[in-house]
Amino acid sequence: MPTQKDQERYENDPIDGLRRAIVGDWAPEKHLRLRRYVDITWGVRRKFGGNATYIDLYCGPGRARIRNTQTIVEGSAVVAATEAARHVPFREIIIGDLDPVNVQACQKRLERVGAHQVKAYAGTADEVAATIVPKLHPTGLNLAFLDPFNLEALPFSVIQTLALAPRMDLLIHVSIMDLQRNVRSMMKSGKLDRFAPGWQSHVNSAATNPTLVMSVFAHWRSLLKGLGYLVSDNIERVRGVRNQPLYWLVLASRHELADDLWSEISHVEPQMRMLL
Numbered sequence: 001m002p003t004q005k006d007q008e009r010y011e012n013d014p015i016d017g018l019r020r021a022i023v024g025d026w027a028p029e030k031h032l033r034l035r036r037y038v039d040i041t042w043g044v045r046r047k048f049g050g051n052a053t054y055i056d057l058y059c060g061p062g063r064a065r066i067r068n069t070q071t072i073v074e075g076s077a078v079v080a081a082t083e084a085a086r087h088v089p090f091r092e093i094i095i096g097d098l099d100p101v102n103v104q105a106c107q108k109r110l111e112r113v114g115a116h117q118v119k120a121y122a123g124t125a126d127e128v129a130a131t132i133v134p135k136l137h138p139t140g141l142n143l144a145f146l147d148p149f150n151l152e153a154l155p156f157s158v159i160q161t162l163a164l165a166p167r168m169d170l171l172i173h174v175s176i177m178d179l180q181r182n183v184r185s186m187m188k189s190g191k192l193d194r195f196a197p198g199w200q201s202h203v204n205s206a207a208t209n210p211t212l213v214m215s216v217f218a219h220w221r222s223l224l225k226g227l228g229y230l231v232s233d234n235i236e237r238v239r240g241v242r243n244q245p246l247y248w249l250v251l252a253s254r255h256e257l258a259d260d261l262w263s264e265i266s267h268v269e270p271q272m273r274m275l276l
């Protein structure tokens with residue numbers, strides 16, 4: 001039985017009969033960044049002889065309609081696969097999602113756009129990361145897109161597991177809205193421990209909400225740095241139609257070139273630079 005939340009989030013796609021998501025009008029913005037990053041890194045994939053894997057651990061059903069409009073957009077995995085195919089396709093595409101209906105729909109849509117070697121897993125990002133990382137090609141290049149609904153679904157352990165692969169670039173959606181609304185309750189409930197372990201030694205819990213949010217985010221970035229990642233200063237802050245901050249898109253890589261390429265395609269808010 002679909003839950004109330006499912007009914008708000010999904011509908012049937014009359015074109016192919018599969019599930020599609022209903023998303024906010026900010027979703028295309030993150031796809032645009034993903035698309036551009038996949039595009040601008042085609043030369044790097046070529047350098048690896050095309051031995052490149054795209055990993056999407058929160059893949060969704062692979063297609064969406066923008067809420068209150070008739071605009072249809074492809075999902076992140078389909079966007080990444082079709083963009084890569086224009087120059088140097090990914091050798092392998094790995095998708096995962098907690099919801100098996102999403103995984104099946106996304107897999108079918110990927111196959112329909114001609115993606116080869118699609119491996120699909122239903123499970124939490126933690127479980128899927130633990131399953132796939134030991135099987136990745138030892139000298140391959142990997143790009144993982146992490147796009148959860150909220151921070152509860154993004155435990156740092158997912159990143160730690162992915163980071164076991166030597167060449168694993170990460171493009172991560174961090175929900176500012178979630179952090180702003182829930183940072184205090186996440187502290188009390190222990191959920192913040194999963195997202196940003198060790199925050200207690202780096203965050204003054206008596207600080208104002210905006211300071212708390214920024215210090216949790218700074219601590220989370222330092223955890224990434226602890227795994228050997230260069231975390232781009234070019235954090236993309238995506239805003240909603242009422243100009244409210246919605247999410248950050250963070251690129252983390254162990255290679256400076258990735259940061260340079262990201263800088264070329266991202267618009268940095270000067271305001272954000274000052275805060276970081």
Ligand SMILES: C[S@@+](CC[C@H](N)C(=O)[O-])C[C@H]1O[C@@H](n2cnc3c(N)ncnc32)[C@H](O)[C@@H]1O
Nearest residue numbers: 058059060075076097098099124125147149153
């Ligand atoms: C924002 S949607 C992903 C949208 C997709 N990346 C796109 O752009 O087309 C988040 C997805 O995460 C899934 N999800 C929720 N909790 C999860 C978890 N712990 N592990 C993996 N997937 C999860 C949801 O079922 C949902 O499909």
